[in-house]
Amino acid sequence: MKRPTLSHYRPDGSVQMVDVSGKAVTSRSASARARVKLSAAVLRGLGANPKGDALEVARLAGIMAAKKTAELIPLCHPLPLRRIEVEARIVRGEVRLTSTVETEAVTGVEMEALTAVAVAALTVYDMCKALDKSIEIREIVLLEKTGGKSGPFRRTARPATAR
Amino acid sequence: MKRPTLSHYRPDGSVQMVDVSGKAVTSRSASARARVKLSAAVLRGLGANPKGDALEVARLAGIMAAKKTAELIPLCHPLPLRRIEVEARIVRGEVRLTSTVETEAVTGVEMEALTAVAVAALTVYDMCKALDKSIEIREIVLLEKTGGKSGPFRRTARPATAR
Amino acid sequence: MKRPTLSHYRPDGSVQMVDVSGKAVTSRSASARARVKLSAAVLRGLGANPKGDALEVARLAGIMAAKKTAELIPLCHPLPLRRIEVEARIVRGEVRLTSTVETEAVTGVEMEALTAVAVAALTVYDMCKALDKSIEIREIVLLEKTGGKSGPFRRTARPATAR
Amino acid sequence: MKRPTLSHYRPDGSVQMVDVSGKAVTSRSASARARVKLSAAVLRGLGANPKGDALEVARLAGIMAAKKTAELIPLCHPLPLRRIEVEARIVRGEVRLTSTVETEAVTGVEMEALTAVAVAALTVYDMCKALDKSIEIREIVLLEKTGGKSGPFRRTARPATAR
Amino acid sequence: MKRPTLSHYRPDGSVQMVDVSGKAVTSRSASARARVKLSAAVLRGLGANPKGDALEVARLAGIMAAKKTAELIPLCHPLPLRRIEVEARIVRGEVRLTSTVETEAVTGVEMEALTAVAVAALTVYDMCKALDKSIEIREIVLLEKTGGKSGPFRRTARPATAR
C-alpha cells in the first residue's frame, strides 16, 4: 500500500532507477542548505585569513560536486545543469552553505543541490580539522524546489537555533 | 598567530595541500556518523520493504564514496584504503549511519570516514524523497580517529537526542 | 569498400568519434544480457544468504556503470539517460543479468546496456570469487535495440544452452 | 556454514568490503581473457584497415579501465598498479583479449585483470557495431593469479572451441 | 567597471558558474590547437614506429579528455557533445594537434576543444619522455568558435614560426 510511493522500488521490493522516459522536459530548480558549527577558535582562525579562502574552496568544491551527483548517488539520473550556485557565509558561529541548481530536464535537481552543500560542508571540515576535529555538520536540508509533476516544495521556516 | 595551525594555508594566506612528504607510513583509522531524521510515514515505507534495500543501497553508496574522497575534497590526499565499513541502523526514528575506514598511510582517513556517511545519508534522502522532501540530515560528525602525529581523537559522548 | 561502414574510422584509417551533429533527437532503447556460470557450491552459498545481496550489489553496480559508459568506451558519446534497469535472476545454474536503457538522444544506448550487464557480471564474480575463481562470464550480447536511423534490432532467439 | 567463505558478507548477511588491514603487502599478479566472436564480414572490415586500430583502441580502453576497477566494482579496494598489459589478437574468427596486471599490495588484482578484458571487449563491440549488432562477447575468465594467502590459481586448460 | 564582463565573478568578487538558464539551445562548435616541439631524435623515434601509435594514443586521450572537461575545469557546465575530433600531424619538427568539438547546447564548447588538445599534447609528452624530458608544449590556443550570443570568433592567422 505504501511502497508504491517509494518510487525507487519495484513491486518485488528491489531497487531501481526511476523511469522518467515518459516525463516532459521542464525548468526545474532546487535549493539546499548545510550548517557547520565552528568553535570560537576556528572562527578566529578563519577570520585572520585575509582572503577568506576556506569558504571559497568550499564553494568551489560544492559546485564541482554537484556535477558529480549522478556518480555518487546510485539511482540518480545524469542531468545537464544550467546553473550551480553555492554561497558560504558565517552566521552566528556557523558556516551557512546554500546552493541553487537549475536544469531543463525530465527530473529534478534536489540531489544536486543537496550534494553541493554536503561536499562544501565536508570541505569546510577538511580545511579546519587541524584546529578542531569536533566540528559538526549540523544540518543538511532541502530548502525549496520548483518544477516537476510533484509541484513546488518550500521548507517551512523554523528558527535554525531552535533545532 | 593562529593561522599556522590551519595547515591548509600558506604564509600568504592562499590554500595548499598539506605536505606529507616527510611523514611516516603508519596504521590509521577513523569513524564517523551521520543521522537522518525520517517521518513516521517514511519509516513505515521502509519497514514495509521486505529486503530493507534503501539502507543497503545507502551503505554501498557510502563505501563507494569513501573511495572518491580525494576527488571530492579539493585538498585531500589520494590514499590506499584497507577497509571501509558502513553500518546503517534505524534508531528512534532516525537512520544512523556509521563508518570505519582504515589505511596504512602518511596521513589520516577522517575525510574518507566523513564522506562515506555523508553520501550514505544523501542516498537515504534520495531513496525516500518521493515520500517526504523535508527529511533532514541532522548531523555528520567524526566519532574517533587513531594514528598519526596528532594522536587519537574520540568524540565526547553527548546524548544525540539532546542536540 | 567495406571500411566506410565501420563508422568509427576516417578515410585514412584512423579512428574517430562518430559525428552525430546532424542527427535528430529521438527515443531510443537497448537491452543486453550477460550470463555468469556458477558452480553448485557457489549457488548454494548465494542461496544461503537471507538477503540475496550479491545480486542486488551486482544490479546496482550495473546501473552505476551504465552512467559511466562514455568514460569507459573511448569513442562513445556522453548521453542523458532516462531509464536504466538491470535484472538479476538465477536460471539453471547461471546468473542471468539483463539491462534496459532508454534515452532521448541523437545516438543509441547499446553500449550503455552492454556496459551495465558486463559490470554487473564482473561484480557477481567479485562477490563470489573467494569461493571459486573459475567462475565464467559466458556471454554478453545485445538483445534488442529500437530507434535511430538503422532501425530496430532484435537478437534471433537461440536456446542459450545450445551455445 | 558456507557463507563465511563468501568474504564480502558479514554475519548478518549484509555486504561489506573485505577487511585487508592485517594482510601483508606482497607481489601479486593476475591474467584474464575475453573472447569476442566476429562475423566474417566484420573480420574483413577489420582486416582492410591498414592500421588495425580497432584492436589498439580496445587495448588502450582495457588498460584505462583496469585503473578504474575500484570505481566500477563496489567492494573492490583501490590498489596501486605496477603493470597493466592487454593483448588483442585475431584467432579463428575471434578477437582474443588477454590481460596481465601486477601489484605490490595487500590484496589481489583479479578484478583489475577481468575489468581490463571486459572493457576491451566492449570496445571491440563498439568499434564494429555499425557492421553487425549481433557480435557476441563469448567468454570472460580468469586465467591465472599468483600471490596472496589463497595461493596460485591457474585455469584448467580446455580447448576454447569446445565450449 | 570592468569586472562585470568577467562573467565568472559575482558582484562581491567571488567566483561562480555562469548562469545559462535563460539561454537558448543552439548549435555551437569550437576548434583549438596545441603544438608540441620534439627534438630530431624523438622525431626519428616516432618515425621508426611502423604504426605511428604515439599520435593515435594522443588523439584518443584528447577525445576522452574532452568528455571530462566539466570535471577538470571547475566552473564549466556539463554539456552533451555531438562530435569530438582530434587530429595529430607532424609539421616542421612539431606535433600539431587540432580539435573540433560540436554541441547543441546553451553554452559553448571552447573549453572542451582546448582540453582535448591540451591532454593530447600531454600524452605526446608522456609517450616520448623516456627519450627527451625537455619536450615543450609550445602553444595551446582557440582557433575558432561558432554559435552563441557572443558570435563567431576566428583566431587571426599569424605564422606559427613567428611566435
Next chain:
Amino acid sequence: MKRPTLSHYRPDGSVQMVDVSGKAVTSRSASARARVKLSAAVLRGLGANPKGDALEVARLAGIMAAKKTAELIPLCHPLPLRRIEVEARIVRGEVRLTSTVETEAVTGVEMEALTAVAVAALTVYDMCKALDKSIEIREIVLLEKTGGKSGPFRRTARPATAR
C-alpha cells in the same frame, strides 16, 4: 634500434604501460611550468578583483587535476601523491603557473606536475574568456625532476621572453 628507448612501445610497435614491477620505491619529485599570455584588458580585469580569485581557482583546479593524471594520460601509472603545490603569479603580462609534486613510488611524477599546470592554465583561460578569446597558453614545460633510475633533470635556463 631507436625504438627500445621509447619505453611505451613493445617490440611489435604497439603501445604499453611501462612495466615498473621490478623498480624500487624511492622519493621522487617533479616541477613544471605553464605560461598564459593575457592582454592588458584582461590583466586589468583580474587586478580589479579584490580577491584575485581567478588565480586561486586555477591553483585549485591544478591541484585537483594532478590527482586525475592517471585517468587522463592513458599509459600513466596511478600513484600515491604526498605533495601537490601549484603557484600562480602575474609576471610581465603573463600568468606563470608552477607546480611541484612529490611521491614515494616506483615511477616518477612528471606527468602529474605537467597536468597540474596544464589544467590550471586552461582554468585561467576559462575564467577570462568572456573578455578575450585569443588568450594563449604559451608554454608547458618540465622544470625539474629528482629521483628514479634516469637521475635528476633540470631544464636549462633560457630567458622566457626570448622564446
